Amino acid sequence: MLTTLIIILAALVLLILSVIAVYNSLVGLRNQVDNSWSQIDVQLKRRHDLIPNIVETAKGYMQHERGTFEAITAARSQAMGAKSVSEASKAEGALGEALSKFLLVVENYPDLKANQNFLAVQEELASTENRISFARQSYNDQVLFFNNKMQMFPSNVVANMFNFSKRDFFGVENAAEREVPKVSFS
Numbered sequence: 001m002l003t004t005l006i007i008i009l010a011a012l013v014l015l016i017l018s019v020i021a022v023y024n025s026l027v028g029l030r031n032q033v034d035n036s037w038s039q040i041d042v043q044l045k046r047r048h049d050l051i052p053n054i055v056e057t058a059k060g061y062m063q064h065e066r067g068t069f070e071a072i073t074a075a076r077s078q079a080m081g082a083k084s085v086s087e088a089s090k091a092e093g094a095l096g097e098a099l100s101k102f103l104l105v106v107e108n109y110p111d112l113k114a115n116q117n118f119l120a121v122q123e124e125l126a127s128t129e130n131r132i133s134f135a136r137q138s139y140n141d142q143v144l145f146f147n148n149k150m151q152m153f154p155s156n157v158v159a160n161m162f163n164f165s166k167r168d169f170f171g172v173e174n175a176a177e178r179e180v181p182k183v184s185f186s
Contacts, residue, residue: 018154019158019161022154022155022158023158025149025155026149026150026155026158026159026162026164029145029146029149030146030164032142032145033139033142033143033146033167035142036135036138036139036141036142036143037085037139037170039135039138039139040088040132040135040136040139040170042135043128043131043132044088044092044132046128046131047095047125047128047132048076048079050121050124050128051072051076051095051125052076053121054102054118054121054122054125055069055072055102057112057115057117057118057121058102058106058109058112058118061109061112061115062105062109062112065105068098068101068102068105069102071098071101071102072095072098072099072102075091075094075097075098075099076095078091078095079092079094079095084168085167085168085169085170088170089168089169089170096129099125103122106118106122136170139170140169140170140171143167143168143169143170144169146167147166147167150164150166151166
């Protein structure tokens, strides 16, 4: 009888310790996802801060490209107002598309392409785009680990007990971002 009681208590303690370990690992992964999102957020803020600089530099050269500037400004405002990962993903896709169109229009202005201020801001923007890409990849990796842990047995039981929720990936929202750029040397 005493041996049975000791075995039951040991099994109960082992079960409680397992739940605690799984819970702690889920909290750690959730915090890593949040940290990864904050890294994206820092780079997106940097991007949002650079956009007015590049637009203002270009405005003097590109007087009749008002629609291009308005599209960038509207996309930037929408991106800055995004509240969730899926909203941000969609809005940032639209902003990236607007910036790509803007940079294509810039090709028609040789004086602007030679302007040192414009070149510096353009280089800074390109660097920021790379940082966003790396931060997005890191975030998506963390989301994958977290979502996998939440969905696999036995951690899914603990995740459901403590109301952990699945996280969204920061994905490519529009078809234009999925297209392979065309390179032409003619």
